[in-house]
Amino acid sequence: MAAIVEIDDVKKVYDGGFAALKGVTLDIEEGEILALLGPNGAGKTTLISTICGIARPSSGSIRVGGHDVVSDFRAARSLVGLVPQEVNLEPFEKVWNTVRFSRGLFGRPKDDVMIEKILRQLSLWDKKDTAIRALSGGMKRRVLIAKALSHEPRVLFLDEPTAGVDVELRRDMWEIVAGLKADGVTIILTTHYIEEAEAIADRIGVINKGQLLLVEDKDALMTRMGQKRLRIDLQERVSEIPASLGEFELERTESGEALIYTYDTRAERTGIAKLMAAMSAAGLVLRDLQTSQNSLEDIFVGLVHEPEDAA
Amino acid sequence: MNWQAVKSIYFFEMARFFRTLMQSFISPVISTSLYFVVFGAAIGSRIEEVEGVSYGAFIVPGLIMLSVITQAISNASFGIYFPKFIGTIYELLSAPINFLEIVMGYVGAAATKAMFIGLVILGTAALFVDLSIQHPIAMLAFLVLTCVSFSLFGFIIGIWAGNFEQLQLVPLLVVTPLVFLGGSFYSISMLPDAWQTVALFNPVVYLISGFRWAFFGMADVPIGLSLMAIAVFTGLCVGAIWWIFKTGWKIRN
Numbered sequence: 107m108a109a110i111v112e113i114d115d116v117k118k119v120y121d122g123g124f125a126a127l128k129g130v131t132l133d134i135e136e137g138e139i140l141a142l143l144g145p146n147g148a149g150k151t152t153l154i155s156t157i158c159g160i161a162r163p164s165s166g167s168i169r170v171g172g173h174d175v176v177s178d179f180r181a182a183r184s185l186v187g188l189v190p191q192e193v194n195l196e197p198f199e200k201v202w203n204t205v206r207f208s209r210g211l212f213g214r215p216k217d218d219v220m221i222e223k224i225l226r227q228l229s230l231w232d233k234k235d236t237a238i239r240a241l242s243g244g245m246k247r248r249v250l251i252a253k254a255l256s257h258e259p260r261v262l263f264l265d266e267p268t269a270g271v272d273v274e275l276r277r278d279m280w281e282i283v284a285g286l287k288a289d290g291v292t293i294i295l296t297t298h299y300i301e302e303a304e305a306i307a308d309r310i311g312v313i314n315k316g317q318l319l320l321v322e323d324k325d326a327l328m329t330r331m332g333q334k335r336l337r338i339d340l341q342e343r344v345s346e347i348p349a350s351l352g353e354f355e356l357e358r359t360e361s362g363e364a365l366i367y368t369y370d371t372r373a374e375r376t377g378i379a380k381l382m383a384a385m386s387a388a389g390l391v392l393r394d395l396q397t398s399q400n401s402l403e404d405i406f407v408g409l410v411h412e413p414e415d416a417a
Numbered sequence: 418m419n420w421q422a423v424k425s426i427y428f429f430e431m432a433r434f435f436r437t438l439m440q441s442f443i444s445p446v447i448s449t450s451l452y453f454v455v456f457g458a459a460i461g462s463r464i465e466e467v468e469g470v471s472y473g474a475f476i477v478p479g480l481i482m483l484s485v486i487t488q489a490i491s492n493a494s495f496g497i498y499f500p501k502f503i504g505t506i507y508e509l510l511s512a513p514i515n516f517l518e519i520v521m522g523y524v525g526a527a528a529t530k531a532m533f534i535g536l537v538i539l540g541t542a543a544l545f546v547d548l549s550i551q552h553p554i555a556m557l558a559f560l561v562l563t564c565v566s567f568s569l570f571g572f573i574i575g576i577w578a579g580n581f582e583q584l585q586l587v588p589l590l591v592v593t594p595l596v597f598l599g600g601s602f603y604s605i606s607m608l609p610d611a612w613q614t615v616a617l618f619n620p621v622v623y624l625i626s627g628f629r630w631a632f633f634g635m636a637d638v639p640i641g642l643s644l645m646a647i648a649v650f651t652g653l654c655v656g657a658i659w660w661i662f663k664t665g666w667k668i669r670n
Contacts, residue, residue, distance in 0.1 A: 158511040162669060180419070180513040188511050194504030203432065210425025211512040253508070 109133035110185075110261055110292050111157065116166035118152050118316075126152040128316040129166070134261075134294060139287055140321075141307035142296045143406060149316040150296035151191060154263045158188045170261060184212060187259030191266040191296075193246045197239035201230060204238065205252045212257035224255050228282065244275040251282065262286060264295040268302060280306050300406060304328075312409050319409045335398050336367040336378065341391035348388040354381050422514045426522025427529075430496055434530050445484055445534045449541040452480055456602055457545065467604050470633050473546040478629040479601030480542065485535040485560065486567045486596055486621070490588050493527035493571030498578050501668070510669055516662030524572055528564035535560050548632070556631035562647050563624055569654035576667050595621045605637040620646055 111134035118127040126149045134140055144150050155161040157168050159179060167174060173181035196204060205221055225231045228248045233241060238249060247267065254262060264283070268276040283293055283306055297303055303310050304324065311321040343362040354377065357366040369376045385392070434441060453473065461472035500506040509519055542548060550556050578584040599621030605613055616622050617638070627643025630636035636643070661667070 160507055160510045160669065162665065180515075183511060183513040186511065188507065190504070190507050192504055194507055196499075196503065196505055198433075198436075203429070207425055207429045208508060210429075211422045211508060211514065213419040213421045213513055215421065 108136055110136040110171055111294070112167075112169045113153075113157070114167045114169075116153070116156060116163045116168060118149075118156055118161060119164045126316050127156070127163075130313075130316070130318050132311065132318055132321060134292060135309075136260075136292055137287070137290055138308045139283065139293045139295070139306055140309045140311060141303035141324075142294065142311045142313055143298065143300065143303050144296070144313040145298060145410060148314045150313055151265055152316075153313070154188070154265050154294070154296065158186055158263060159183050160188075184257070185260045187254035187257065187262045189247075189250045189254045189262070189264045189267060191269065193243065193250065195238045195246060195249060197237070199238055200235050201225070201238060201241070201249055201252075202234040204249065205256050208253040209256040214257045220258070221252075221256060224252050227285070228252050229278075244271060247271065247275075247279075255286075259291065261292045261294070264293065266296055266298075268297065268299065276302070312406055314410045333368055334371050336369065337364050337396045337398070338367065338385070338392055339364045339394040339396075341393045344390070348390070350388050351381070351384055354384070419514050419518050422512060423518050423521045423525070426519065427526050430523060430526030431529065434492075434526070434533075441530070441534070442537060445488075445537050446541050448484070449480060449538045450545075452476070453542070453545045460602075467607075468635050470635070471546065474548055475604075475629075475633075476602050477539070477542045477546065477548060478632050479599075479625050481535050481538050481560070482563065482599075482621070482625050482628055483596050483601050484538055485531045485563055486592060486624075487588060488534045489527055489531035489564050489567035490571035490574065490592060492530045493524055493568040494575035494578065494584055494588075496523045496527055497572055497575035498584055501575070502581075506668065516658065519662075520569070520572060520658055524565065524568040527568035527571060528561070531564040531568065532560060535564070550632050551634045552631040556628070559624075559628045559631055559643075559647075562651065563628070566647060566651040566654060569651065569658060573654060573657050573661070576661055579667075595619055600625050600637060620650060623647065 111132075113130055113132045113134075116127055116130045117125070119125045130149075130153060142150050142153070152161060156163045157170065157175060159175060159182075162176065167176075168182075169175065170182040171185045173179075173185075175182040199207075202221070202225075205225065206216070206218075209217070209221065222231065225234055228251060230245065230248050230252055233245060238246060241249065251264075251267075267283075268279050271279065280302075283295070286293060295302075295307075307324050309321060310324050310327055312319045340363060344358065344365075345362055347356050347358055347365065351365075354367055357368075358364075359366065367378075367381055369378065382392075456476055457473040461476075464472040466472065467475045500509065539548075574584065574587050578586075598616070599619050600616070605616050605622060605626070608616060623638055623643045623646035626637040627640055627647070630640050630643070
């Protein structure tokens with residue numbers, strides 16, 4: 107598939123001198139759901155803002171559908187819908203008016219049938235004549251999505267769509283996103299909830315301190331995540347791993363008081379029983395056992411902290 | 418040109434005005450009536466005529482200008498400050514529109530509202546005094562130009578303002594004194610010589626003088642000078658707005 111958003115070495119330095127983006131390069135494929143994971147202040151929102159035209163990149167280029175976001179901003183922005191992180195809505199406006207306004211702002215001709223469809227899809231139809239201040243927080247978020255969809259964008263940016271949202275609404279939101287993907291909309295969402303990225307994304311990008319640390323297919327990440335570690339504490343320290351245990355590819359802790367076995371939980375056989383038998387045959391006596399999961403969170407935390415340790 | 422966007426902004430802004438139509442209508446009617454009671458009746462009874470025009474009628478152009486200028490500034494500054502304040506400006510910045518379209522939408526709506534108020538005041542004034550307008554087309558043209566130029570000025574204030582206090586600051590500290598000292602309620606020729614010279618540095622003098630000429634064929638300064646003054650002022654505002662959008666000052670990082 108072709109890239110619909112091409113980000114090439116984009117840097118963003120704010121007036122105060124703060125470098126929010128330090129050279130981000132990323133291609134977003136048409137039709138995919140990309141989740142950008144990162145802690146607060148990582149640069150997720152800045153990246154989205156530079157793509158959508160709210161901030162200007164200090165250097166580098168961004169193209170949407172082949173159109174440069176600065177020199178050919180009309181064509182680029184026409185393709186993009188943005189659901190901001192903050193619930194920014196005019197409190198006194200009615201839902202219907204504000205959604206229609208958004209469509210007009212993007213230069214699309216009036217199409218009440220389309221707007222009705224969007225409002226129904228987002229379960230907002232019976233609230234269409236309600237003033238926004240009278241809506242619940244979750245409903246307001248839906249209005250933001252409706253506004254972004256009103257001009258039929260091909261790329262939709264969702265900046266922290268489920269921050270501070272209850273579990274039920276989060277599920278609804280995921281369903282909405284799945285529905286949009288089915289309609290062929292490319293979706294980029296930022297989140298700091300790892301489960302969210304796991305639940306809906308095709309690809310996951312990890313961003314921290316203005317740098318994109320990793321972009322990988324979720325499935326590949328999940329495989330890495332599916333690995334578990336079994337730590338076997340021994341009664342007596344070993345100076346080396348017995349040759350008879352070679353097939354298990356064990357690791358020995360530095361002091362030799364424990365051995366570590368890595369296995370795939372999704373494999374048909376984990377090999378644990380076999381290992382135990384082999385160990386007892388080798389005359390090793392166990393003192394304790396503990397397992398730990400190599401989660402996306404570990405990968406994430408590892409990535410996010412590495413540069414700090416190196417510095 | 419994204420006309421659809423201009424139209425959307427314009428009607429969205431006008432909808433806010435129509436929601437509060439009664440307030441928009443009643444307040445200028447009441448304030449105009451009060452001005453007539455205070456200035457027309459109390460002071461006018463001592464002044465009688467200014468250069469052949471009854472004092473009551475003489476103050477009508479100034480009264481209209483006073484309200485139109487204040488309204489244009491407050492409508493336009495609030496119109497663009499509000500999205501900044503509540504955050505909905507993100508949508509304007511991410512939409513496929515350029516500065517000209519944003520300005521046309523917001524300034525167009527603010528100018529229309531100010532124009533409406535101006536006409537309401539004119540109508541109210543006609544109930545109190547005998548009004549004849551010698552140059553109706555020039556009168557309308559002056560009114561439109563004033564509405565547009567001061568809406569542009571208000572737009573700049575709205576972009577500049579960082580809080581509600583600043584939003585009030587310029588109209589209160591600069592515009593109101595300039596308008597009051599601009600000959601709304603008197604002819605510049607009634608001032609001592611030294612003050613007449615000072616008054617010529619007040620841009621509003623040229624506006625009110627030109628507008629009054631359209632009504633009564635009399636003016637403090639030549640009509641050509643009035644036209645030039647308003648053209649220069651409009652040009653300065655347009656230039657400032659063009660610079661604001663080019664640099665993204667206070668709106669785009």
